[in-house]
Amino acid sequence: MKITLSxxxxxxxxxxxxxxPSDELVESVFASIxxxxxxxxxxxxxxxxxxxIAILMTHTHGVGAAVVHELAWNAFVEGTRVAREQGxxxxxxxxxxxxxxxNVRGMGPAVAELEFDERPNEPFxxxxxxxxxxxxxxxxLYLAFADPMNTPGLLLAPTMSxxxxxxxxxxxxxxxxxxxxxxxxxxxxxxxxxxxxxxRFVIESVRSRRTGEQAVAVSTSRxxxxxxxxxxxxxxxxxxxxxxxxxxxxxVLAPFAIGPFVGGGMRxxxxxxxxxxxxxxxxxxFDGPPIVSCAAFCVHEGKLTEPVDVFExxxxxxVRENVAAKSIEMRRQGFFGAAMLxxxxxEYTGIVERLTALDRRFRxxxxxxxHEPALAHA
Numbered sequence: 001m002k003i004t005l006s007x008x009x010x011x012x013x014x015x016x017x018x019x020x021p022s023d024e025l026v027e028s029v030f031a032s033i034x035x036x037x038x039x040x041x042x043x044x045x046x047x048x049x050x051x052x053i054a055i056l057m058t059h060t061h062g063v064g065a066a067v068v069h070e071l072a073w074n075a076f077v078e079g080t081r082v083a084r085e086q087g088x089x090x091x092x093x094x095x096x097x098x099x100x101x102x103n104v105r106g107m108g109p110a111v112a113e114l115e116f117d118e119r120p121n122e123p124f125x126x127x128x129x130x131x132x133x134x135x136x137x138x139x140x141l142y143l144a145f146a147d148p149m150n151t152p153g154l155l156l157a158p159t160m161s162x163x164x165x166x167x168x169x170x171x172x173x174x175x176x177x178x179x180x181x182x183x184x185x186x187x188x189x190x191x192x193x194x195x196x197x198x199x200r201f202v203i204e205s206v207r208s209r210r211t212g213e214q215a216v217a218v219s220t221s222r223x224x225x226x227x228x229x230x231x232x233x234x235x236x237x238x239x240x241x242x243x244x245x246x247x248x249x250x251x252v253l254a255p256f257a258i259g260p261f262v263g264g265g266m267r268x269x270x271x272x273x274x275x276x277x278x279x280x281x282x283x284x285x286f287d288g289p290p291i292v293s294c295a296a297f298c299v300h301e302g303k304l305t306e307p308v309d310v311f312e313x314x315x316x317x318x319v320r321e322n323v324a325a326k327s328i329e330m331r332r333q334g335f336f337g338a339a340m341l342x343x344x345x346x347e348y349t350g351i352v353e354r355l356t357a358l359d360r361r362f363r364x365x366x367x368x369x370x371h372e373p374a375l376a377h378a
Contacts, residue, residue, distance in 0.1 A: 013083025050130025135198025
């Protein structure tokens with residue numbers, strides 16, 4: 001059976017600032033999907049991470065289906081109505097357009113979709129991150145799909161030994177989707193050269209080179225490219241198929257134990273470590289730290305199992321403690337140097353006006369030429 005997984009996510013309001021949505025808001029989104037989704041989707045799941053709400057749907061309409069995207073858009077519009085009635089902070093924040101136009105891409109919400117023929121056993125992972133951008137998934141995906149130090153399956157599983165094909169998108173390009181395909185392991189250094197800049201180069205998808213089957217889909221929208229100003233971080237979502245021809249679940253999860261430094265945190269303008277958290281976790285310290293949740297599912301004939309919270313395991317408590325310590329240490333550096341994002345990311349914030357005003361006050365002082373003293377004559 002050919003099935004499509006679609007996950008569409010938006011921040012449409014939260015309690016107490018950037019913490020978490022209200023129960024009534026989440027219920028309104030769930031009710032909208034439940035009431036309007038009959039005949040459109042086979043199954044669905046609504047989840048929260050930080051102040052974001054994500055809608056996971058299974059269906060047979062394919063990637064980019066207007067009927068599915070409109071279903072999610074209408075649910076977020078209904079949720080925004082509830083958020084405004086409750087006076088929640090940032091009501092409708094990620095809905096950057098006033099009317100649906102056939103696809104939520106370019107309208108604010110993040111979207112990741114996978115279409116495939118179901119295997120007899122079809123496990124997959126649904127990741128949702130908050131207070132960060134799509135580049136946050138770059139290092140974990142590189143390690144999981146290209147590094148045998150992390151993924152022994154690249155050495156031990158014949159189905160994985162041909163490697164994987166990465167599609168990388170230049171998200172700084174606003175004229176269209178500028179992409180490149182790179183094969184691992186042959187072009188590993190080229191892939192690393194791009195992923196060194198996670199604010200610009202983002203992994204959009206990963207495919208098996210042996211079968212051509214897609215394993216990964218990542219949302220790559222940049223809100224400031226759409227709005228032209230800072231409206232919040234992009235808060236990406238990701239779908240990853242696992243096992244058999246793809247890395248095992250544990251191989252995909254292992255890189256998140258690093259807690260890599262990513263862009264995000266307070267006002268989306270800092271470098272902070274990515275913390276793996278339990279499902280439905282909120283935001284706290286310094287509007288962060290950037291967080292990522294992960295729900296494991298199996299799907300059969302489009303029907304979802306209940307989700308399993310993979311970061312609930314006691315192992316991840318030690319990781320969270322380490323990430324918290326890294327966060328505190330980086331924050332001691334305040335605004336200085338690497339603690340904040342480069343100017344290319346800050347140009348959509350209010351610091352531009354401040355620097356422009358300061359620039360007018362600079363004066364050019366020409367260097368005074370030094371003259372050698374004349375030699376005294378005897």
